[in-house]
Amino acid sequence: MKERIIGIDLGTTNSLVSCIKDGRVEVIVNERGARLTPSVVSFSQDGQAIVGEIARNQAVLNNDVTIVNCKRKMGSDHQFMIRGRHFSAIEVSALILRKLKVSAAQRLGRSVDRAVITVPAHFNEKQRHHTIKAAEMAEIEVVRLLNEPTAAAIAYGLYHNKQAHLLVIDIGGGTTDITLMNFKNGLFTVKGTSGSSRLGGVDLDMAVVDWLGENFKQEHGIQLKDDPIAHQQLIIQAEQAKIDLSQTDMVEVFIPFISGTADGPLHLRQALSRKKLEELNNSFFDRLTQLITATIDDYELDPAWVTDVVFVGGVTRMPRIKQIVQAVIPDRVMWNDLNPDEAPVLGAGALAGKFSGQNENFFIFKDMTANELGIEDHYGKFVSLINRGTIYPVSATRLFTTTMDNQPDITIHLLQKTGDGEIVSLGSFSMTDLPPRPAGELPVDVTINITESGLIKVTALNLEDGNEQFITERVDQPWDNEGYARRGSGLEVV
Ligand code: AMP
Numbered sequence: 001m002k003e004r005i006i007g008i009d010l011g012t013t014n015s016l017v018s019c020i021k022d023g024r025v026e027v028i029v030n031e032r033g034a035r036l037t038p039s040v041v042s043f044s045q046d047g048q049a050i051v052g053e054i055a056r057n058q059a060v061l062n063n064d065v066t067i068v069n070c071k072r073k074m075g076s077d078h079q080f081m082i083r084g085r086h087f088s089a090i091e092v093s094a095l096i097l098r099k100l101k102v103s104a105a106q107r108l109g110r111s112v113d114r115a116v117i118t119v120p121a122h123f124n125e126k127q128r129h130h131t132i133k134a135a136e137m138a139e140i141e142v143v144r145l146l147n148e149p150t151a152a153a154i155a156y157g158l159y160h161n162k163q164a165h166l167l168v169i170d171i172g173g174g175t176t177d178i179t180l181m182n183f184k185n186g187l188f189t190v191k192g193t194s195g196s197s198r199l200g201g202v203d204l205d206m207a208v209v210d211w212l213g214e215n216f217k218q219e220h221g222i223q224l225k226d227d228p229i230a231h232q233q234l235i236i237q238a239e240q241a242k243i244d245l246s247q248t249d250m251v252e253v254f255i256p257f258i259s260g261t262a263d264g265p266l267h268l269r270q271a272l273s274r275k276k277l278e279e280l281n282n283s284f285f286d287r288l289t290q291l292i293t294a295t296i297d298d299y300e301l302d303p304a305w306v307t308d309v310v311f312v313g314g315v316t317r318m319p320r321i322k323q324i325v326q327a328v329i330p331d332r333v334m335w336n337d338l339n340p341d342e343a344p345v346l347g348a349g350a351l352a353g354k355f356s357g358q359n360e361n362f363f364i365f366k367d368m369t370a371n372e373l374g375i376e377d378h379y380g381k382f383v384s385l386i387n388r389g390t391i392y393p394v395s396a397t398r399l400f401t402t403t404m405d406n407q408p409d410i411t412i413h414l415l416q417k418t419g420d421g422e423i424v425s426l427g428s429f430s431m432t433d434l435p436p437r438p439a440g441e442l443p444v445d446v447t448i449n450i451t452e453s454g455l456i457k458v459t460a461l462n463l464e465d466g467n468e469q470f471i472t473e474r475v476d477q478p479w480d481n482e483g484y485a486r487r488g489s490g491l492e493v494v
Pocket of ligand 1: 011012013014015171172173174200201202239242243244246313314315316317318
C-alpha cells in the first residue's frame with residue numbers, strides 16, 4: 001500500500017487538509033463533516049485542549065481560555081497565558097496540527113505521519129522553522145513547506161492546463177501575499193513576490209469593531225472594549241457582517257443583551273452597508289493597491305504582462321477586491337472557479353501526492369526569496385549574499401577575513417533585509433579558537449544555502465586549513481534574537 005502524505009493549510013482563521021484520492025486531490029472533511037476547521041484553541045476546566053469549531057463557538061463565553069489568530073504570532077516570542085500556563089505560538093499550532101492529523105487519520109482509516117504544509121510566501125526563516133517545530137510536536141514530519149501562492153498556482157494549473165502569466169492575490173485572516181508567476185508546460189516560476197504580515201481580514205473586522213463600539217459609546221456612554229465578553233461578541237459579529245456583505249449590500253448587526261445599566265439590559269442594533277464597510281477600510285484598500293502596483297514595478301514587469309488573476313483567501317470574495325485589481329490590470333481574466341479557501345490546500349495535496357507517488361500530473365515549480373539575506377560585518381553593516389527575488393534552492397558564498405591581529409573568534413550573524421529595507425536578525429553562531437594570524441590574513445568562506453522548503457543553512461569555512469576543521473555550523477534553534485549590529489562580528493569582506 002502506498003504511503004499517504006497529506007497536504008495541510010494551517011491558516012490564521014481556518015485550516016484545511018487534503019490528499020489524493022483516485023488520482024484527484026480532495027479536501028478531507030473533519031469529523032463534523034466540515035471542510036474548514038477553525039484555527040482556534042480553547043481549554044476545558046481540566047486543562048484539555050479543544051480545537052476547531054467547538055472552541056470557536058464557545059469563544060465568547062470562554063474568551064479568557066481561547067486562543068485565536070495564533071499564526072500571527074508565529075516567529076515571535078509571544079506567550080499566550082491560559083490559567084497561569086504559558087503557551088508559545090508553536091505549541092498552539094502543534095495542538096491545531098495534531099487535531100488535523102487525528103481527524104484526517106480517522107477519515108482515511110490509517111495513520112498519517114507526513115505532510116506538505118503551506119506557509120505565507122513572505123514567512124521568514126524563523127516563522128518557517130517554528131511551523132516545522134509545531135509539526136514535530138504534533139508528530140508530523142514535514143516533507144516540504146510550500147508557499148501558499150505557489151500552492152494555489154499549482155491548484156490552478158491542475159484545472160487550467162495552459163500557458164499563463166499569473167497574479168496570485170492571497171489575503172488571509174492576518175496576512176497578504178502578492179505573487180507574479182509564469183506557468184508554462186507544467187513549470188511554475190515565481191517572477192516576483194511581496195506581501196505584508198500586517199494586512200488581513202482581521203484588520204477589516206477590527207475597523208468594524210471600532211466603529212460599532214464608537215457608535216454604542218456615543219449612544220449609551222459605555223465602552224464595550226472594556227468588557228472582554230462584549231468585545232469578543234463584537235469581533236464575531238463584525239467578521240460575520242463583513243462576510244455577509246460580500247453577498248449583500250446591507251446587513252443588520254444585532255447583539256442582544258450586550259451590556260446594561262441600572263435601568264436594564266442594552267442591545268446593540270446597527271445597520272451596516274457594504275459602502276460603509278468599504279469606507280471604514282479605505283486605508284486597507286489603498287495599502288493593497290499599493291502592494292500590487294509596487295510588486296509589479298519592483299520586478300520590472302508591466303500590468304499588461306499579467307494574463308490571469310488567481311484569488312486566494314476568503315477576503316478576496318469581497319467585490320471591492322476585484323474592483324481594485326481591475327483598476328490596476330484592466331481586462332484580465334479573473335478566475336473565480338477555484339474556491340479561494342481551498343486553492344492552497346489543493347496545491348499542497350497535489351504535491352503531497354507527487355511525493356507519495358500517487359499523482360502523475362507533471363508539474364515543477366521554482367520559488368523565489370521574498371527577502372535579501374546577508375551577514376553583519378565588523379562595522380555593523382549588512383553584507384548581502386542572496387538578493388531578494390532569487391530562485392531557490394540556492395547557495396551563495398562570499399569570502400571574508402578577520403579584522404584584528406591574533407583574533408580568537410568571529411561571529412557569523414545572519415541578517416535579513418525585508419522589502420521595506422528593515423533589517424532583522426535571524427540568528428548567529430561563533431567560530432572560536434582561530435589560529436593566531438595578522439589582521440586580514442585568515443580567509444573564511446561564508447555560505448548561505450536555502451533549501452527547497454525555504455529554510456536557511458549557514459556555513460563558515462576556514463580556508464586556511466583547507467579541511468573541515470571549522471566547517472558547517474547549522475544556524476539552528478533556538479534563534480537568539482539579540483538585535484542587529486549589537487557588536488562587531490570580527491569579519492570584513494575581502
Ligand atoms: P484564512 O483562514 O487565514 O485564509 O482567512 C480567512 C479570512 O477570510 C477571514 O478574515 C475571514 O473573515 C475572511 N472571509 C471568509 N469568507 C469571506 C467572505 N465571503 N468575504 C469577506 N471575507 C471573508
